[in-house]
Amino acid sequence: MENKVLATVNGIEITDAILDSTIASLAPERRSYFESEYGRKQLLDQLVSVELINAFGTELGLESDPQYMAQVEQALKDIKYSFTMNKILGTITIEEDEAKEVYEAHPERYQGQESIKASHILVDDENLAKELITKIISEEISFEDAAREHSSCPSKEQGGDLGEFGRGMMVKEFEDAAFAMNEGEMTKSPVSTQFGYHIIKTTEKKGSEPQKFEDVKDEVMNKMLQDKQMEYYTKLMTELQEKFPVEYKK
Template identity: 35%
Template sequence: MRKLLLGSISLAAALSLNAAVFATVNGEEITEKDIAVLMQAMPNQTSFDALPEQAQEQIINQAIERRLLTAQAKKEGIEKDPEYKEALAEVKNEIALEVWMKRIFEKAEIKEDGIREFYDKNADSFIQPARVKARHILLKSEEDANAIIKELKGVKGGALKEKFIALAKEKSTGPSAQNGGDLGWFAKGQMVESFSDAAFAMEPGEVSKTPVKTQFGYHVVYSEDKESDQKVSYEKAKDQIVNVLKMEVFRDTISKKAAALRENANISIK
């Protein structure tokens, strides 16, 4: 069965990202472009959004360190180094190829009937796994977590959600604190096992009755919503299918161009 995820065109993909800002370093922004460079080293081309919150924080900190080290390298005159200049020339060639290939990918035209045919033939692949939408408050001790659970006891409905968000902003030690502990939607396996098990065992509108322990600390979890396995509609799957089909056209186009160029080139393999 054909893989349903768009293959990476490394740098070209990075160039097309909307530059959300994750941090600033000495006045310079750390954006999705910086994150994309680090994500290239992740196994199975994992997306940043699919990473657990703690792993996202580690990636952001790595991007910060890279920015600081890059500034220091320039300060020490690395740009005048002959080896740097030679490497820069090679990188320019790589960038030229990457951007040119990206343009070819973007020009690929996919017809509506081809998209629908792909969807119908691969219907079993378009299943969205069960997922939950949750918030959490990360604390250093079990005692602190129990205190939060006690404070939330008896509060229900919209008032519970509002109070949880306020406490997350005030008490949580995790990077999601500023967003009220929001973790968004996630499927099983996307979070640490103990955390995932607890979140999936809860019903929407509930707060965990006991702290959830992970290697990061103690979590108080609030379940916002829950969905079972369901088939992804054609409209929702359409963009993904277009990317898959465009990649097939792209690969075929590049293969033919490469073959034609080889035929007319003077090549000597030693």
Template identity: 40%
Template sequence: MTEMNFLAKIGDKVITAEDLESAINSLEPLQKQQFDNEEGRKRILADMINQELFYLDAIENKFDQEENFIKEMELIKANMLKQYAVNKVLAEIKIEDDEKIKFFEENREQFVNPETASAKHILVDNEDLAKEIEEKINKKEISFEDAAVEYSNCPSNMNGGDLGNFGRGQMVPEFEEAVFSLPVGKVSSPVKTQFGYHLILVTNRTEESQCEYEDVKSEVENSLIFKKQNEAFIAKLEVLTDKYKDILVINKKDE
């Protein structure tokens, strides 16, 4: 162990830089962001030292031999053993390539590329202004993109109103209905939503299409594993229920 890695020693316990980084990396993202700095590291290290001090005190006072501690450890052991037993059943699942292909062929409807669209829009507060802008665009007095920069209230205005590519369920219903029914390249009449009045220009639209197996192989595998693990869990549960028949379930309503 190098001196650079050595941060603290409490009894026989040594805390290294690697231990500190591991503790920080184990935090939730927002907590990690809070402590991933020099001051945060000092606070985490101090907490690690404090924990070791309490551990030394517990050993010295033989807390590990107290009845309550032993009972708690038995409960922890029982819960861990239950989960371990379940995981053993799930881990035994093996999947061959031919099973994956068969599952894909039998469940092709699960593996599709959704319908998507690319669109631009201009958002204004009133219908009269929307109609005025629509007329100017149709008369080619101004381009759709320039009109978006000049008139639109949406932050997309500086990109010419471009909203990028999106699928169904990502926009408010009235906007979505217009986007997925308008001809590509045609400017819509004003469409009212909770945000105001939109002029919409659909620049591209792709229809729903079937995925190729090679493109979704990992998704197929995950779906098949989940299915087989669920089946294995139920089957094992049936065996155990039959084996340990003396199960008493009390319905409190009947008491």
């Protein structure tokens, strides 16, 4: 494809290739706009403006300005550093087989979150809570009916059902009691929290079984890649300090 010259500013050519590379460097959410015919024209105008200002900067003698030249030198160092790092770290890769070996050797690192399903009855009076516990145990009333009749929590409409939740989602006193019980078990005494007195029944428990490799593959590979890159970087720094003179001034 011909690299068409789109504009010339003070002898400097702005070509299709320059415009394309500028668009490619943009963030994806901005890139799509400038890929349109109108967007390309707008970006071309911006590039022309840049070259006009740069030409004026040359006329002002910036190349002999010490502050400007110091920033140019630093910018070149930063670009060189970035390209060099990309070049050396880009050669480091992690294969899926390597990641699977690490996953299988350390299953404890990839546990799923422990969760439960529970229901509760919330009341303001401790004696009422004790009375309801007695009635539920003696089967004078079902847990669900007691919740609908006495609970002050909106969950009473579902018989006290709070659904599924993990650790850290409920107040500590409630969580400790709910997670300590087996499936189908109910607290034998009211659990006091800042909200009142709870009668809690744990209806289902899900353990922290290991997650499938496919579900955590990207996480495992990214972590291994970061570790491998850091290990290489640390080793490289030691080698380079032996190769190139380094002297710290006091």
